[in-house]
Amino acid sequence: MAIITLTTDFGLKDHYVSAIKGAILTWFPSAVIIDISHQIEKYNLLDASFILKESYPNFPKGTIHLIGINTEFSTSGGYVMVKQNDHFFIGADNGIFSLLFEEMPQKIREITLAENEKLSFPARDIFAKTACDLAKGGDFNSIGKPKESLLQRIPFRATSMGDNIRGSFVYIDSYDNVTSNIDKRLFEQVGKGRAFIIELARHTIERISKEYSEVPEGEVLAIFNSSDYLEIAMRNGKAGSLLNLKINDSITIRFQ
Amino acid sequence: MAIITLTTDFGLKDHYVSAIKGAILTWFPSAVIIDISHQIEKYNLLDASFILKESYPNFPKGTIHLIGINTEFSTSGGYVMVKQNDHFFIGADNGIFSLLFEEMPQKIREITLAENEKLSFPARDIFAKTACDLAKGGDFNSIGKPKESLLQRIPFRATSMGDNIRGSFVYIDSYDNVTSNIDKRLFEQVGKGRAFIIELARHTIERISKEYSEVPEGEVLAIFNSSDYLEIAMRNGKAGSLLNLKINDSITIRFQ
């Protein structure tokens, strides 16, 4: 069995997603195809990287993840296949990989294009094709040619300075919960169990909840999400709208 | 083969749904995973119960239905697995089962949690895990421990009084057709073939159509839907908006 996942900004109405699935089933009939998301905000690599980063570790090792966003050949560093954390990723070298992984991947293959390769639908004609080559048992190191490095886009990472952690918001989910780039490891390392104040533009929070239901309905809370990133949420309410939190807004934790 | 269906209010953009699918494929690679709906109105158990009730009987007996809505542990009566009508259902004991079934299930297992079980994503970590335990051939009666009863939320049911049936609207679909809780059995039992008037707030209907196309375009009609519930519809039009029908609004049938 080979699992191929799809992460794109193609939306669900148009024919693009099903065209890719049809092509995969033509080339590799026993593929198990799973949608990660097709509702990535158009052209938004940060959005794509967050969703894929949260989702992919749930899949079995060896899963092939196809990334269909900003796939224009001439504005990227070419098309690549990457092996990282025992998963495979296929997409354009447009900076997505530097947002997706904490450490830059070392196992990189550049997908070689046929002469006069048609470039109007690379997610199907090139990425899905390569995914099937790999799924059929192809050797990672025999596909395409080696590539030294990938395009870097510098993600905002949470940083500590003395007794403070400064981070920013990276994702707002459909419940209007707002996730930051501050993870539990950094929080514990800097905080060492001390009391703290979480400062948002218009609000402060002085504790971290273990469950949404620890607070009354409509109250704001801070919680480490299932991936251990600090999230600002509201029980049965909309934290992002109410507190006017936006992507890239800053969040500060001051330890006492 | 084991089929696992998913009914949630997670939406399709975020990583939550695919995280569950990845986890299922990790624990039980041959699972067939089918989406029932991820666009349940947030926190709305009535909405979830209607959609699942209409959908699940179409699946083969033995199908496992995972219900991912209002899954907070401390606000529910715990996490449960229920066997009813030869189907399995896994979710939080938050009242959904009393809305889902006409008769309360007798076969109930409480899912036992590990000490310090992480409760940030129970639909994945607990429900999907239990679904896979069952799908792998686990015995229903050996999973978790027996549970006597489930939380009751009283659904509004249609009732008859003399020559009248009084019901209410329970669902508005994407065509803006509006489904009531009056079923054909009750209609025939009370009506015994007599003439009748269906009374809505702003409209009356004196017959029940067999097909949408029995009336001219833009005309309101009453029809028993594919599950034999009475539905108010408009051919190629939007009955709910035009007649200003809302969930829980009343509908009365007067027999002569």
Add this chain to the structure above:
Amino acid sequence: MAIITLTTDFGLKDHYVSAIKGAILTWFPSAVIIDISHQIEKYNLLDASFILKESYPNFPKGTIHLIGINTEFSTSGGYVMVKQNDHFFIGADNGIFSLLFEEMPQKIREITLAENEKLSFPARDIFAKTACDLAKGGDFNSIGKPKESLLQRIPFRATSMGDNIRGSFVYIDSYDNVTSNIDKRLFEQVGKGRAFIIELARHTIERISKEYSEVPEGEVLAIFNSSDYLEIAMRNGKAGSLLNLKINDSITIRFQ
């Protein structure tokens, strides 16, 4: 393996799509079910035909395509199964097939209905059932009875007149790219390599790009899409809104 695809205007929230999938898995457990789109504009056959036409050729030969739009029995020429280009199509004879194929299919079977067949959900009870009969190895020519012809709806086709081609817009995708019914073959046949002007209501374009990124961001371009139809697009922008292009608006190419 048998692949069954679904193209409907049912949307993704309601139970309709999953009810069909459950029924298919009940009748034919090993079916591979793929969504083409469920977000077809309600009742819009042109929309359905465009999406299915772009998608279906990507699937393996022998794939069965179920079409769930405008399925009322009495307003159609009955329910049919069509074999064309080595694919199977099942739906209502409502004109969709004349929009879907350049040449009208010759291999047509009328699906015979049981007496008192319930017609409230034909996409499930009749189309999915027939798809499974076929998937199980049923012979196309033994299902239902032969049918001579299909309902015609005349699609607007691009036409040439002297040195000009006149077409119209048939689809606007989620990127707000606008596809016309002018294909590359007609363009090359009439143009014979000459210079040209593409005339839109408010804009002219004098070249056809090979890649979206050939023009600066925010500039309008013309490009043959992955199916070789002429598309008006904007790099990282919204061509349809900016140029106020609508479905059925005309587009003219004047060769010099």
